[in-house]
Amino acid sequence: MKLMGNKRLLILMLGLICFIVLMGLTFGRRGYGTWPEKFLKDTVSWAQGVLYRPTGAVVGFFEDMSRLTTIYEENKVLRQTLSKYARDTSRLNDLEQTNKRLQDALGFTERQKQMNNYQFRTAEVIQFDLANNLITVNLGEKDGIRTNMAVMSVAGLVGRVVAVSPFHSDVQLLTGIDDKAAGESKAISVTVKENDQSYGYIESYDKEKQLLVMSKIDPRDPIKPGDTVITSGRGLVFPQGLEVGKVVEKHEGDFGITYVATIQPFAAFNHLREVFIIEVPELK
Numbered sequence: 001m002k003l004m005g006n007k008r009l010l011i012l013m014l015g016l017i018c019f020i021v022l023m024g025l026t027f028g029r030r031g032y033g034t035w036p037e038k039f040l041k042d043t044v045s046w047a048q049g050v051l052y053r054p055t056g057a058v059v060g061f062f063e064d065m066s067r068l069t070t071i072y073e074e075n076k077v078l079r080q081t082l083s084k085y086a087r088d089t090s091r092l093n094d095l096e097q098t099n100k101r102l103q104d105a106l107g108f109t110e111r112q113k114q115m116n117n118y119q120f121r122t123a124e125v126i127q128f129d130l131a132n133n134l135i136t137v138n139l140g141e142k143d144g145i146r147t148n149m150a151v152m153s154v155a156g157l158v159g160r161v162v163a164v165s166p167f168h169s170d171v172q173l174l175t176g177i178d179d180k181a182a183g184e185s186k187a188i189s190v191t192v193k194e195n196d197q198s199y200g201y202i203e204s205y206d207k208e209k210q211l212l213v214m215s216k217i218d219p220r221d222p223i224k225p226g227d228t229v230i231t232s233g234r235g236l237v238f239p240q241g242l243e244v245g246k247v248v249e250k251h252e253g254d255f256g257i258t259y260v261a262t263i264q265p266f267a268a269f270n271h272l273r274e275v276f277i278i279e280v281p282e283l284k
Contacts, residue, residue, distance in 0.1 A: 117280075117281055118239060118278050118279065118280055118281075119278070119279040119280075119281060120276040120277070120278060120279075121139055121143065121144070121145070121276065121277040121278075121279060122274055122275075122276060123137035123138055123139040123151075123169070123274065123275050123276070123277055124137060124138045124273070124274055125137055125272045125273055125274065125275060126138050126168070128270075128272075130175075130269075130270070132176070133159075133172060133173045133175045133176025134162075134170050134171065134172060134173065134176070135158075135159075135170070135171050135173065135272060135275075136168055136169070136170055136171070137151075137168065137169050137171060137275060137277070138167070138168060139167075139168070139169055139277060140164055140165050140166050140167040140168045140169050141164050141165065141166050141167075142166050142167060143167075144279070145161060145164055145169050145277055146161065146164060147161050147162060147163065147164055148160055148161060148162075148186075148236075148237045149161045149277050149278060149279065150231075150237065150238045150239060150242060150277075150278040151171045151275050151276065151277050151278070152242055152243075152267070152275065152276055152278065153267045153268075153272060153274070153275050153276070155266040155267045155268065156242070156243045156244055156245060156265060156266025156267045157174065157188075157231065157238070157242045157243065157244045157265075157266070157267060158171065158173060158174065158267050158269070158272065158275055159171050159172045159173040159174050159176070160172055160186065160237055160238070161277065169277070171275070173269050174188075174202075174205060174212060174244075174265060174267070174269070175205050175207070175269055176205070177202060177203060177204055177205050177212070178203075178204055178205070179203035179204050179215075180204075186235070186237050187201040187202060187203040187235070188201065188202040188203075188231060188235065188237075188238055188244070189201055189231065189232045189233070189234040189235040189238070190202055190214060190229050190230065190231055190232055190244060191229075191230060191231075191232040192223055192227040192228060192229055192230065192247070193227070193228040193229075193230050193243075194227050194228065195222055195223075195227075197221065197222055198217070198221050198222060198223040198227070199217070199218070199221070199232065200214045200215060200216050200217040200221070200223075200261065201214065201215055201216050202214050202215075202229075202244065202263065203215055206262065209262065211248060211262040211263060211264055211265075212244070212245060212262070212263040212264075212265055213260060213261075213262060213263070214229065214247075214260065214261040214262070214263055215253065215258065215260050216258050217250070217253075217258055217259040217260065217261060218258065218259070219257075219258065219259055221259065223247060223250060223261060224247065224250065225247050225248060225249055225250065226246065226247060227246070227247045228243060228245075228246055228247075229243075229244045229245050229246065229247060229263050230242060230243050230244060231244065239278060239280045242278070243266055244263060244265065244266065245263040245264050245265040245266050246263065246264050246266070247261050247262075247263060247264075248261075248262045248263065248264050249261065249262050
């Protein structure tokens with residue numbers, strides 16, 4: 001046991017001496033001049049390289065996952081922000097369009113008040129039935145609306161009220177005028193703004209050309225293309241002075257006795273949002 005203890009002490013002393021000698025040989029020098037130094041350096045570097053590659057890959061994987069999580073959260077926030085921005089932009093555009101329509105409507109009613117003594121009830125279009133040339137508005141009997149009241153938009157004449165319930169009314173559009181529909185469609189007595197001699201009736205609508213047809217025009221009538229057609233007030237439904245459209249052309253009728261004119265309506269019947277139901281105080 002004493003001999004074994006002495007051997008261990010001897011081995012420890014030799015190792016310490018070798019270590020001190022190795023330090024002495026390498027101290028103060030740059031580079032690796034001896035082959036043991038080179039071997040030791042290469043061995044250590046190789047071992048570090050072997051250990052570093054998988055360790056670096058694992059560390060890089062977790063770093064990439066962390067970055068992906070951060071990017072995902074950032075993208076989620078950006079998508080929510082973009083969605084909110086798009087929603088707010090759409091709402092702003094709707095408000096701007098509504099504000100413009102209401103300003104146009106206000107200007108329209110002010111101009112009409114200066115021209116005549118009519119009262120205009122603003123109504124919102126809540127339903128379209130273009131197959132039957134009808135629209136439904138949100139005013140009815142409770143609001144003083146009656147059948148055969150004239151209806152127009154900011155642009156021009158739209159039609160007339162044909163049915164009324166307590167809170168809603170149906171309006172027949174000008175596109176539904178038909179001289180062959182007895183008792184269901186009323187002709188419109190019209191003249192032109194440019195002179196007080198023209199006179200005729202709008203009795204039908206040409207669906208192919210999308211034009212109103214004005215008939216019973218005297219051959220000597222001075223009406224011409226470009227004239228503005230307005231209601232004459234001679235009928236029992238439409239009051240005087242409501243703009244209908246512009247004359248496109250004038251030609252002879254079927255028998256050559258009277259003339260016919262085609263009229264481009266001012267109102268856009270497919271894009272109605274608000275309309276005005278006209279009340280004539282004198283006719284109450």
